[in-house]
Amino acid sequence: MRVAVLAHEMFPDRAKTAVGLLRYSDYEVEAVLDRENAGTQVSDFIADVQDAPIVAGMDDAPEVDALIIGIAPIGGGFDESWRPDVRTALERGCDLVSGLHYFLEDDEEFADLAAENDADIWDVRRPHDDLTVAQGVADEVDAEVVLTVGTDCSVGKMTATCELLEAAEDRGVDAGFVPTGQTGIMIEGWGNPIDRVVSDFTAGAVEEMIVEKGDDHDYLFVEGQGSIVHPAYSAVTCGILHGAMADKLVLCHAAGREAIHGYEDTAIPPISTYVDLYEDLARPVHETEVVAGALNTRAVDDDAAARDAVEEFGGQLGGPATDPVRFDADEVLEAIL
Amino acid sequence: MRVAVLAHEMFPDRAKTAVGLLRYSDYEVEAVLDRENAGTQVSDFIADVQDAPIVAGMDDAPEVDALIIGIAPIGGGFDESWRPDVRTALERGCDLVSGLHYFLEDDEEFADLAAENDADIWDVRRPHDDLTVAQGVADEVDAEVVLTVGTDCSVGKMTATCELLEAAEDRGVDAGFVPTGQTGIMIEGWGNPIDRVVSDFTAGAVEEMIVEKGDDHDYLFVEGQGSIVHPAYSAVTCGILHGAMADKLVLCHAAGREAIHGYEDTAIPPISTYVDLYEDLARPVHETEVVAGALNTRAVDDDAAARDAVEEFGGQLGGPATDPVRFDADEVLEAIL
Numbered sequence: 001m002r003v004a005v006l007a008h009e010m011f012p013d014r015a016k017t018a019v020g021l022l023r024y025s026d027y028e029v030e031a032v033l034d035r036e037n038a039g040t041q042v043s044d045f046i047a048d049v050q051d052a053p054i055v056a057g058m059d060d061a062p063e064v065d066a067l068i069i070g071i072a073p074i075g076g077g078f079d080e081s082w083r084p085d086v087r088t089a090l091e092r093g094c095d096l097v098s099g100l101h102y103f104l105e106d107d108e109e110f111a112d113l114a115a116e117n118d119a120d121i122w123d124v125r126r127p128h129d130d131l132t133v134a135q136g137v138a139d140e141v142d143a144e145v146v147l148t149v150g151t152d153c154s155v156g157k158m159t160a161t162c163e164l165l166e167a168a169e170d171r172g173v174d175a176g177f178v179p180t181g182q183t184g185i186m187i188e189g190w191g192n193p194i195d196r197v198v199s200d201f202t203a204g205a206v207e208e209m210i211v212e213k214g215d216d217h218d219y220l221f222v223e224g225q226g227s228i229v230h231p232a233y234s235a236v237t238c239g240i241l242h243g244a245m246a247d248k249l250v251l252c253h254a255a256g257r258e259a260i261h262g263y264e265d266t267a268i269p270p271i272s273t274y275v276d277l278y279e280d281l282a283r284p285v286h287e288t289e290v291v292a293g294a295l296n297t298r299a300v301d302d303d304a305a306a307r308d309a310v311e312e313f314g315g316q317l318g319g320p321a322t323d324p325v326r327f328d329a330d331e332v333l334e335a336i337l
Numbered sequence: 338m339r340v341a342v343l344a345h346e347m348f349p350d351r352a353k354t355a356v357g358l359l360r361y362s363d364y365e366v367e368a369v370l371d372r373e374n375a376g377t378q379v380s381d382f383i384a385d386v387q388d389a390p391i392v393a394g395m396d397d398a399p400e401v402d403a404l405i406i407g408i409a410p411i412g413g414g415f416d417e418s419w420r421p422d423v424r425t426a427l428e429r430g431c432d433l434v435s436g437l438h439y440f441l442e443d444d445e446e447f448a449d450l451a452a453e454n455d456a457d458i459w460d461v462r463r464p465h466d467d468l469t470v471a472q473g474v475a476d477e478v479d480a481e482v483v484l485t486v487g488t489d490c491s492v493g494k495m496t497a498t499c500e501l502l503e504a505a506e507d508r509g510v511d512a513g514f515v516p517t518g519q520t521g522i523m524i525e526g527w528g529n530p531i532d533r534v535v536s537d538f539t540a541g542a543v544e545e546m547i548v549e550k551g552d553d554h555d556y557l558f559v560e561g562q563g564s565i566v567h568p569a570y571s572a573v574t575c576g577i578l579h580g581a582m583a584d585k586l587v588l589c590h591a592a593g594r595e596a597i598h599g600y601e602d603t604a605i606p607p608i609s610t611y612v613d614l615y616e617d618l619a620r621p622v623h624e625t626e627v628v629a630g631a632l633n634t635r636a637v638d639d640d641a642a643a644r645d646a647v648e649e650f651g652g653q654l655g656g657p658a659t660d661p662v663r664f665d666a667d668e669v670l671e672a673i674l
Contacts, residue, residue: 075469132412133412133569133570134568134569135568135569136568136569136600136602136603194536195535195536195537196535196536196537197535197536198532198533198534198535198536199531199532199533199534199535199536199538199539199572199573199576200532200533200569200570200572200573201536202536202572202573203568203569203570203571203572204569228575228618229579229618229621229622230579231471231472231473231540231579231580231622232470232471232472232473232537232540232541232579233470233537233540234540234575234576234578234579234622235536235537235539235540235572235573235575235576235579236536236537236539236572237575238565238571238572238574238575238576239536239571239572239575241571242566242567242568242569242571242572243568263473265473266473266621266622267621269620269621273617273621276617277617277618280610280613280614280617281565281566281614281618283606284566284603284604284606284610285566285568285571285603
């Protein structure tokens, strides 16, 4: 499927979804919409993903099957400055894919345009209606369940999950991906948006996916969310931890991060504290272990310094570690498989 | 306000809400509806709450201002066998109060009847629309925040919270109650139904209430939910723990409970494990301590045996404990105030 990805004024550093799609999805990205960088190319900013032209708006985009909203402002609202692009896309009969909290399907103008032009709107963050409470049965599936957990939001859990999945598949391992957030859901084309479900159903929404896929693969890689010590999002993390009943955990961290992003009063505790917290909290429901680590070293310029940071991180968590984007995942994969 | 409380076939043991209202609310309960116990009295079953006749249905109930649904089947659905009672109540112009997941306001027949008869429908489990993510500021309020936490669901967290609040007020302490579940919300007449909010807003929905009331009192008693090791509901518990940023915790447990209710594969870990888990998990966001315990000894016939159980529980958690319904709360209150 050919797509255009909207990322106005945020590409690439604040466009997690756009970059994730460029790096891991099967979509052919024909254009990125960013009026601030119009005339450049994706490859001017990021080296190791599919390339595409960056254009000012939908009017300058080539023919595509869908427009994907590739950014998510805090709060998940719709920025009215995007309306002309969305309107143009729908008028051209393109489908619309969005992970915003604001559902585009409920926008009267967009709904009308979609109906007129036979286009579909897929709000990936709208949970389906049949979610319910967990039964505590995710450990009954055949697959070994591997969950990424984090020290904070935006440390690279989804990226690590995708990289480990690809590395495992490269070895011929039969592995599946369980997406829990908007980008993962767009990449895979299915999944429950865990941060948007009724809080009572948090664990149940994860369990449902694991039960659905768990007998089809030897390994399931579950995308984690948030952090167990996040002042706002820990509920989501805790629900995923208990709902997934993971056999192994991979701890993800961003080099240099010292406080919870956006909550500067909340210091990042020592890595060993995270290991203890995740394992101790999981144990009464399902015994698990932090077996490896993934360190996001994007903020570290020098490869040698990045290697040092990875080594130090591995020492702190007591297992192999890597930056799966910058370096290879062999040693980490050994610990998982 | 005079009310009738519907509790068909579940009174009193499976009618947590009905019993909570009889014990702690300011409503004058004029009748309990339970077709299996029609002709008896509340006092035939429970000694220490307001008395009321038990009747077969709304047709036999005296004049009241509202009908309250006082039971919550697993899943929170509406039992169609209750429809005639609800219909009769609305036809008589009574308001309707419900904590079901199924919103009675969205039931076409009930909505029409309410409009015709100028009756209000209050679905207490419908969250308001302005909830958002936590800011991590609940620790900035003047009040000392005391949160009840549990080893499981249905161990008496709401009861303990209400008893401690009353005992504190009896001593002249200026204390407020922060309700987080349907019964607490009905008793207080306000509050966010934490188990029904969007999972991303779990902590934020608690924080909002603490910020709203935290400068009006010297102490806030926050009603906890679920358990941090519950296979289905731990997300809610974790969100309340971090959102409340409590200064002190009271651990609640039911004597004799050996496994998570409904999840018999999940053994209740040692009490000391709960103390460590709650304190360790809270610490990175806000340092807190389990200062006392509340043991529900309803399953223990003999007062002496109940005293022994309370003493053993206190020893396990390392602080004073009581059954606040059966015995006094003095020593526990000393540890809190």
